[in-house]
Amino acid sequence: DSTCFSVIFTHAKFLHKSVDFVANRKEDRDRWVSALTYLISQVKEQSAHFNERAWILQKFSEADHNKNGTLSFNEIWSLLKKMNLEISEEYARVMFKEAEKKSSDGALDKDEFLKFFDCLTDRPEVRHLLRMASSEGVETLTASDLKKFLVEEQDVSSSIRNKCSEWDTAV
Structure with a gap:
């Protein structure tokens, strides 16, 4: 049915468990799925960052x-x-x-x-350089920003350029 969805819980030590839901309308289901997907991605992103x-x-x-x-x-x-x-x-x-x-x-x-x-x-000069190299003016670099910095500012060798191109297609 187009109004149903399941949430599957996984744990390394336990079996997978699921909870099934039925929304009143397809639009409600889509909102729930979208919101839960967003929350899950936020949790994964936070756990991936070094604390x-x-x-x-x-x-x-x-x-x-x-x-x-x-x-x-x-x-x-x-x-x-x-x-x-x-x-x-x-x-x-x-x-x-x-x-x-x-x-x-x-x-x-x-x-x-x-x-x-x-x-x-604290390294204000490094933070400034990161903002300058970032396409969004923030203190972090995307893979594209890093590639551009390495190629244009650091004039890296062609072997590194080729490796960056490989990473670009993977990202």
């Missing part, structure tokens, strides 16, 4: 050996080295002091550490 905040908080917790919810500069400096941040200890100290100004307790809690990490890793 940097969660990763940073996990690293914070791992570095918090005494489990007091804060990190001293020495703990943070050790963590930054493990995270491969290529910054000087002097710069890290200055940024640390700036981040702990409010509490002045010689340590950063999770929120302070997140702000501290953002300040350390």
Whole structure:
């Protein structure tokens, strides 16, 4: 029937389950299917993106050996080295002091550490270059934007151009 649709739930460890629906009209069914398809695509897109905040908080917790919810500069400096941040200890100290100004307790809690990490890793010049290379003026590049940047701005070799062409047809 043109008013029926099914939602199939899948789980890696469980069998597939389905729930069947009957709408009053075909138009209602189409709206439901469209809305559910959109929601599913949004969830898939979100799960495909790396959750940097969660990763940073996990690293914070791992570095918090005494489990007091804060990190001293020495703990943070050790963590930054493990995270491969290529910054000087002097710069890290200055940024640390700036981040702990409010509490002045010689340590950063999770929120302070997140702000501290953002300040350390912010690269306005890179964000500007991404916006310039993006066809939509945003800080991310599509495959086409990346190809254009590599070919026009970076003058990549023909072998890379050919690989980009292969990717273009796959995307």
